[in-house]
Amino acid sequence: MAKDLEMDLEERVNLFRCAMGFQGIPDSELEKIAHEASVGSFETGEAIFFEEDPCKSYCVVAEGLVRVSVGSSSGNRMTYLLAGRGEPLNLVGPFTGLPRLLSAEAVSKAKVVFVKRDAFLSFAFRNPQVMINVISILGKALDSANGRVMDMMEKPVEERLLKVLYTLYRKFGVTLCFTSRELAELAGTTPESVLRAIGRLRGLGIVSTARGRLVIKQSNLLAESCENILWI
Amino acid sequence: MAKDLEMDLEERVNLFRCAMGFQGIPDSELEKIAHEASVGSFETGEAIFFEEDPCKSYCVVAEGLVRVSVGSSSGNRMTYLLAGRGEPLNLVGPFTGLPRLLSAEAVSKAKVVFVKRDAFLSFAFRNPQVMINVISILGKALDSANGRVMDMMEKPVEERLLKVLYTLYRKFGVTLCFTSRELAELAGTTPESVLRAIGRLRGLGIVSTARGRLVIKQSNLLAESCENILWI
DNA sequence: CGCCGCGTTGAGGCAGCTCAATCTACGTGG
């Protein structure tokens, strides 16, 4: 990570203003916390934190895209969150200080804003609405995770992939820059199975593909096959 | 549900004192919230709340056992939580008021204590430590749910069942009163597959079974095969 | 230019789901 000195106070306040979980907090408080924040720059593929790291800071993405994932002992990974501007990387850690089974890495060149744990905690105690917001976000994440377990049980790979594609479409638009491995880590399957399913979708004219890129041609067909979307 | 008038204030305070998420709250505050609480009695199998119900109250189990589960459109169910005395049924709902995809029913004769949402909310704002505790619990639940997704991906049924049995053993002791269907809803599989796996474990002398009951004979063998337990 | 990672497709194998038959424990009502 490189220290980034370019982002001034004004920009940091702007970031916090639109940050997920900071709705309803007065500007004066946002300025206080922006004062305490520092900024880091990360290259594509660079790690932001590892599993088992004790949590020392609250982190929000300011620029770029960051993948937060759960790893297993056998080397498998599952993508838990794709965080863009304004999205926090770790909502629980700052409150407990304990490590989680999560790791984060930059998917593209990214800037991340850090607030030290004790500064964040006293900010949260001054503004309890933040904690309500965090609880509400965790609730959605929990529902999404439970939904994924259900889907693993009863939905075939192709349906899970459709849900992933629809979710990504809602977040990023029609052009999705992900490899089959990345999609597999989102859908809970293998890259080969993803490729086969995408092959069928391509045959039906629903998507078109190029190396490392996928374009949604008929988003309405995706929407029909998904009752609910993921929280990614 | 039958109104239960037997539980006096003193008992309710005792319940809150040992309730999960209420650590570190002064007795004076516990008494205030105990004042606002009401109690309901439920028969085995009776529903406590349904999916899609908007959340109107915070609920803690006082007696018996309550199953909280996620349902799917195709009729499948997954058990999310088995709540005993002192365990809350819905941590997010009281804060958001929104329905979740969860339903709760009594597994055995049960008593549940309810605190109306606005009373609980003002209690939480007076005692922010409660919100910290809730966030910490949600973090564990989220890690457990993510772990379950990973397990569905890479662990065979038998290993998932071992983890379920070990978790239940840690919570309830060596004698477990669950049917194969209930175990299947915990392990994310079918009753038949559970029975086949249990048959193997019985052959190895690890468990013994009777109708609706299972006894752990060699808990040490269970422990060895599980690196982490579930949050149920 | 050579290497590496990705995309693509084929073949093979197996875990576990589904369906089905049977047996047993238990509760209920006559």
Place this chain on the structure above:
DNA sequence: CCACGTAGATTGAGCTGCCTCAACGCGGCG
């Protein structure tokens, strides 16, 4: 007290989705 119905336990047989391994082409990057 017994007949009966229901729900769980048990086991077998069959099928299939998808994971695994493998081969090959291609594009990008050092």
